[in-house]
Amino acid sequence: MTTSACLLLWLSLVCTCWAYSGLPDASFTIEENRYEPNWKSLDSRPLPQWYTDAKVGIFVHWGVFSVPSYDGAWFWEWWKGENRRQDVVDFMKKNYKPDFTYADFAKEFTATFYNPDHWAEIFKASGAK
Structure with a gap:
């Protein structure tokens, strides 16, 4: 390394230290709250603002499993899986030919009655945000 490179590096280090020397002390303490494994203790926790502002959310899981309209999202597992x-x-x-596969439901998944505006109205009326 050349003398001028060393000098430039040293000057950069000095300037950086000088710039940080004027900053307020960044030390702080974190309150450590310990909660007991009971409802009274857990209910004593402060609620985050986002929870206060929007308590209801809606998750829609809609897929080919809705075609047979029998049971739910775990349909394949209960039909062909280990469980x-x-x-x-x-x-x-009773309702499908013997060689019918789960992938065959995709042809019948047409969303004919899907009405996103109606869904949005229902979600809004429920208070979800």
Whole structure:
């Protein structure tokens, strides 16, 4: 390293230290609250502002599992997966041809009755934000 490079590095370091020397002390303390594993203790926690402002949220999980309109999002698992449920297996045997696959539901997932404006009205009326 050349002498001028060392001098420039040293000058940069001095200027940086001088610039930070005027900053207020950044030390602070964090209050450590300990809560007990009971409702009274947990309910003593302050609520965050976002919770006070918007207490209700809505999550919509809508997919090909809604085509058979039987049970829910875990339909495939209960029909063909490791956690089969006999009522789901029986439903499929009764209502669909033997070689029907889960992917075949996609052709019938047309969203014919999907009305996003109506959904938005319902969500707004519920108080969700």
